[in-house]
Amino acid sequence: DGGITQSPKYLFRKEGQNVTLSCEQNLNHDAMYWYRQDPGQGLRLIYYSQIVNDFQKGDIAEGYSVSREKKESFPLTVTSAQKNPTAFYLCASSVGTSLRGYTFGSGTRLTVV
Amino acid sequence: AQSVTQLDSQVPVFEEAPVELRCNYSSSVSVYLFWYVQYPNQGLQLLLKYLSGSTLVKGINGFEAEFNKSQTSFHLRKPSVHISDTAEYFCAVSGVKDSGAGSYQLTFGKGTKLSVIP
Numbered sequence: 001d002g003g004i005t006q007s008p009k010y011l012f013r014k015e016g017q018n019v020t021l022s023c024e025q026n027l028n029h030d031a032m033y034w035y036r037q038d039p040g041q042g043l044r045l046i047y048y049s050q051i052v053n054d055f056q057k058g059d060i061a062e063g064y065s066v067s068r069e070k071k072e073s074f075p076l077t078v079t080s081a082q083k084n085p086t087a088f089y090l091c092a093s094s095v096g097t098s099l100r101g102y103t104f105g106s107g108t109r110l111t112v113v
Numbered sequence: 114a115q116s117v118t119q120l121d122s123q124v125p126v127f128e129e130a131p132v133e134l135r136c137n138y139s140s141s142v143s144v145y146l147f148w149y150v151q152y153p154n155q156g157l158q159l160l161l162k163y164l165s166g167s168t169l170v171k172g173i174n175g176f177e178a179e180f181n182k183s184q185t186s187f188h189l190r191k192p193s194v195h196i197s198d199t200a201e202y203f204c205a206v207s208g209v210k211d212s213g214a215g216s217y218q219l220t221f222g223k224g225t226k227l228s229v230i231p
Contacts, residue, residue, distance in 0.1 A: 004156075006156075033218075040122065040223065040224075041223060042203065042221050042222055042223035042224050043157075043203070043221040045218065048218065088154075090156055090157070092156075092157075097207075098145065098207040098218065098219050099145065099164065099207075100162075101147050101149075101159045101162055101205075101219070102157075102159075102219060103159075104149075104156035104157040104158070105156050106154075106155050106156045107154065107155065107156050109154070
């Protein structure tokens with residue numbers, strides 16, 4: 001079955017270390033997105049990509065980086081510059097525009113100690 | 114620009130009672146509207162969406178929503194809730210381009226936690 005796979009589900013890292021979250025989709029979707037979710041704050045857009053080798057900053061891109069070298073993959077790196085990285089991270093994809101809504105992965109919970 | 118306001122952060126309701134989760138939006142253009150559900154430690158799942166046509170939209174798990182353009186609202190309703198409906202619900206809006214297609218981005222509300230009490 002087609003879908004989005006995020007890995008790992010839980011991730012623990014020491015403060016000051018960079019960490020990369022994986023997001024892979026086999027839906028043949030053009031657009032992919034990364035959101036951060038904190039309690040009571042809803043979903044906040046970090047980065048999005050409409051096509052391969054192109055991506056745009058969202059509302060809270062500082063301290064994060066992404067790449068889109070393949071249509072299927074959109075990894076997110078949380079750098080040491082991100083002041084408060086502990087959160088639940090969600091990856092999503094869409095066919096093109098949001099007309100059909102997004103398909104979401106099951107998320108990665110990152111805890112920085 | 115567009116925004117979404119979910120008026121209640123938490124809604125407790127007894128099992129088999131009706132529920133309404135409120136959503137208001139603001140946008141300078143036509144919109145597409147969505148409701149998503151999120152169970153603990155999981156991603157979001159699409160419940161229903163309004164693109165055009167009938168203002169009453171039916172979704173999965175017995176939920177429905179009504180688009181009210183004059184009140185800029187898209188409230189979610191279920192006539193009788195079940196314990197399994199306990200989850201967080203997100204309303205989302207997308208602007209409509211001149212071509213009729215949606216934009217690439219959805220704007221989400223902050224969510225409403227529905228707690229069904231046995």
